[in-house]
Amino acid sequence: MVKAVFFDIDGTLVSFKTHEVPQSTIEALDMLRKKGIKVFIATGRHFSSINNLGDLQFDGYVTLNGGYCFAGDKVIYKHSIPDRDVEALIRYMETEESFPCAFVREKDIYMNYKDETVEEIFNMLNFPEPPIRPMNEIRGETVYQLVSFFTADQEKKIMQILSHCESTRWNPLFTDVVPAGxxxxxxxxxxxxxxxxxxxxxxxxxxxxxxxxxxxxxxxGVAMGNAEDDVKRYADYVTDSVDEDGIFKALKHLNII
Known part of the structure; x- marks a missing residue:
């Protein structure tokens, strides 16, 4: 018996085309709640950047790719990037090469700078743009995630600097860097x-x-129809895309609603 359902946001609950939650998905979430099934968010976004779910209510939030989890006012779990990795990255960008990077803290996000690639991604995601601040201001601060705009070709070298972190790339233009584990x-x-x-x-x-x-x-595990093949192969079931009522159809197919 299913008692909980977790949903990614971008490309799952929310369409990349409309930046909205399809009406069929809203109805499906309501049906889950009426059956007493708990519904949760599981996203790479910081809570302050979840701007596209309207009035939808959830029982809990797994944010920052699992690095910060809460339900109501209760913080259930948090896992930050080691200070030495943040310092190593700052030194690398000061002496070797620089790239746009968002530093995600517990209560806010800020970036060192932005360029056309950043603008492209933020427009695609309808993502609220963080303020720009000098990078060295992050020294001594607790960082939970880095939204790093470097390519897959750059990744191998840069992740050697971030030796206690992992890259969770889901777009060729940027990656979410999280603490190992x-x-x-x-x-x-x-x-x-x-x-x-x-x-x-x-x-x-x-x-x-x-x-x-x-x-x-x-x-x-249910993969959306708009997922890449290397994601779909890990799922137990592949549904239609977010724009083709994929969530509603999958929940129906699985006899959950």
Whole structure:
């Protein structure tokens, strides 16, 4: 019996085309709630950047790719990047090469600078642009995630600098850098433990590379039709795209609603 459903946001709950949640998905979420099934967010976004869910209500939030989880006012779990990795990255960008980077703290986000690539991604995601501040102001601050605009070719070298971190890339133009051991998989485990729900009684929906660990781990992992093939192969079921009522159809197919 399914008691919990986790949803990625971008490309899963929210369309890249309209930047909105389809009406069929809104109806599906309402049906889940009426059946007493808990609904959760599992996203790479910071809570302050979740600007595209309207009035929808959720029982808990797995944010920052599992690095910061909360339900209501209760912080369930948090895992930050080691200070030495943040310092190493700052030194690298000061002496070797610089790239746009968003530093995600507990309560806010800011960037060192932005360029056309950043503008392109923020427009695609309808993402609220963080303020620009000098990079050295992050020294001594606790950072939970880096939204780093470097390519896959640059990644191998830069991740050697961030030796206690992992890259969770889901777009060729940028990656979410998280502390080693963070993932949506860990986040849903923490949330399920808090609500005392067994893993085999949860379903997870996603479409990106940072959803793979969650899809593979959940009782039932559902990949959206707009996901890449290397994501779909980790899912138990592949539904239609977000723009083709994929969530509603999958929940119906699985006899959950």
């Amino acid at each position: 963070s993932s949506k998989r860990i986040g849903i485990d923490k949330m399920l433990e808090y609500f005392r729900i067994p893993l085999n009684e949860c379903v997870a929906f996603g479409d990106g590379g940072n959803d793979v660990a969650m899809l593979e781990h959940a009782g039932i």
